[in-house]
Amino acid sequence: MKKIVLLACVLVSFVFGGNNVPVVDNALYQKECTSCHFGYQPALLSKASWEKVMGGLNEHFGTDASLSKDDTSTLLGYLVANAGNSKITRGNDTIYISRSPYFIKEHRDISPRLISQKEVGSISNCIACHIRADEGSYRSRDIFIPNYGKWK
Amino acid sequence: MKKIVIAIFLLSTALFAQEFNASMKTYVQSLSVEAKKENPSFGGFDAKRGEAIFKSVHVSKKGKEISCATCHSNDLKQTGINVNTGKSITALAPSANPARLSDVKEVDKWLRRNFNDVFAREGSALEKGDVLTYIINQ
Incomplete structure (x- = not known):
């Protein structure tokens, strides 16, 4: 019994803990966002952050990354549905993943x-x-x- | 002899000349209608003018010198590199990368974005048509 509990704990920590985030599983996100940069997983920013990112694509970190209205709203839907709500995003509602207190500490x-x-x-x-x-x-x-x- | 020369000429044009696909032809056609509207003496797009636009250097919003070639390199058959993120960019020349200039939505999107980044404004129909004519012949 003890072994099973231990195994379950290991499994749970493997899946949820240990600094893993769910992979990008959206073809449009993969195509549009990774054509310029690494495909940051949705869980790395909060819902509020993603709303800011997607509301300002024409001035995206100093670059015009604007998309069609349809694509913008499709992507916002994906990002918001998979946005982070954990130690990574806590205390960070900016568009910079690197301004998360946890990120800075790490x-x-x-x-x-x-x-x-x-x-x-x-x-x-x-x-x-x-x-x-x-x-x-x-x-x-x-x-x-x-x-x-x-x-x- | 003359016939042979003509035959060789036609063959080589068929082999080496790049052509826009049907939807891109329609897109370029709409650019030329617009260019004609902006300037009634417009007499067609020109690869040389397109090259000059492509290689012209400007000061970016970030205060750095930038041209299209900064990211795409001066040889469009080569892989480029995104100057902001360091990520590589597949070759722009259709002869090296057939996916290029094949999708109107992509072409329109990147022309809008890249003119804004390099020129700090959108390109005119004439400029866009010239640049596309330059790239298609690479």
Whole structure:
């Protein structure tokens, strides 16, 4: 019995905990958003944040990323339905994932030099170090920082 | 002899010239109607003018020098790189990447976005038609 409970705990923590987020499973999101950047999973921002993002696509981080009205509302629907409501999004209703208090805490020990190096370029380039970020894994064991190595 | 030269010429045009598909032809046609409306002396789109537009350098909203070639490179058969995100961009030349200039919705979307980013305004019908004529011949 004890073993079963333990196994169940491990399984639950594997599925829900351990810095995993559900993968992107929307073809339109995949096509439109990842043509320019990493496909940030919907759970990385709150509903309020996504509403701001999708309301300002013509000035999207300094770039015109505008879409047709139909595509904009379809994507907003997907993002809002799958928006985050967890430690990642707590205290952050901005359009910047990197302004989440939890995000800041988790990245506080990374030297700025490792972020600005050309292999990474910016803190927003998740997949440069979270080598399985596209699978929704942000776990420690899936971190490999260029010119540094495995995160310890 | 003359006939052979003509035959070779026709064959090479058929082999190398890129053509817009039917829906893109309609789109480019609508641009030329608009260009004619804006300027009655309009006499057709021009790849040379398109190239000049493509390679002209401007100051972006971010205060940096930018041209279309900043991301797409000067050789459109090559892979480009998004200067903001570092993500690679598949080649723009239809000869290297047949998916390019095949979907009106995509073409219209990117012309709107990229003119705004590089020129800080939308492109005119003449400019859009010239740029498309430049790209289709790459």
